[in-house]
Amino acid sequence: MKKMFVLVVGMMFLAACATTAPQKSGFLGEYSSNLKPGLGEGDAKLIWIKPAVDFTKYKKVMVDYVVFAFAEDSEYKGIDADEMKKIADKASLALVTAIQKEFPVVSEPGPDVIRIRSAIVDMKQSRPVLSGVSSVMPVGLAISVVKRGTTDSWTGSGATTAELMAIDSMSNEVLAAGQDQRAAGFTERFTTWGSVEDAFKFWGERLTKNLVGMLKKN
Numbered sequence: 001m002k003k004m005f006v007l008v009v010g011m012m013f014l015a016a017c018a019t020t021a022p023q024k025s026g027f028l029g030e031y032s033s034n035l036k037p038g039l040g041e042g043d044a045k046l047i048w049i050k051p052a053v054d055f056t057k058y059k060k061v062m063v064d065y066v067v068f069a070f071a072e073d074s075e076y077k078g079i080d081a082d083e084m085k086k087i088a089d090k091a092s093l094a095l096v097t098a099i100q101k102e103f104p105v106v107s108e109p110g111p112d113v114i115r116i117r118s119a120i121v122d123m124k125q126s127r128p129v130l131s132g133v134s135s136v137m138p139v140g141l142a143i144s145v146v147k148r149g150t151t152d153s154w155t156g157s158g159a160t161t162a163e164l165m166a167i168d169s170m171s172n173e174v175l176a177a178g179q180d181q182r183a184a185g186f187t188e189r190f191t192t193w194g195s196v197e198d199a200f201k202f203w204g205e206r207l208t209k210n211l212v213g214m215l216k217k218n
Helices: 002-011 029-034 081-099 184-190 196-215
Strands: 046-049 060-063 067-070 113-125 160-168 174-182
Touching: 029 174, 060 081, 067 081, 081 113
Parallel strands: 060 113, 067 113
Antiparallel strands: 046 174, 113 160, 160 174
16 A cells, blocks of 8 residues: 555656756745655655555545646746536546555545645636637646647647645544656647647546556565
8 A cells, every 4th residue: 555655646647857946835834844756766856655554454534525726937827617617627637536546535534544645736717818718737747738819739848746645534634745747848739739638537547557467566
């Protein structure tokens, strides 16, 4: 279970070597000051794990709804609430679908349940264009869906950031936290995709592959 958790922290964001250090947001709270550079290839860029935690006692996973936060320099922050909910639904479903292939995902706390909270931070959105089409860029998933008004092409996003906390579901004790930044190279894979759903599907499949790969080493 410990390996599973470290993998979720390190690989949920599809860790990559970014050229700039990710900025700390308010999602992790006081635990952001505990973050240290990840050492392993599969680690998040910044990670903290509480010492002496017996992760083997956790057999089930409780997953909070993925949340999003706009970057301070976002050009526009007026995304429609229904659109945001749809995007959050996609992200949450991708995470749950991946985890439940290997572990029971539950909705109630218990002594053997670890709770996962995650956030996509530094979201950036363009101002609505003349065509009336505007869309959000969930940068933590390394995909830009800022659509141009005159073509069907989609722009790249550059660096991206996502954060995660693992909590004991009974005591609410924070067991670990992680933050990762994505490199622009991953974004380029999606420059011709016109669907956020496709991006989340890829993300979920990639996460599942990494989970299975690590667990087979147990």
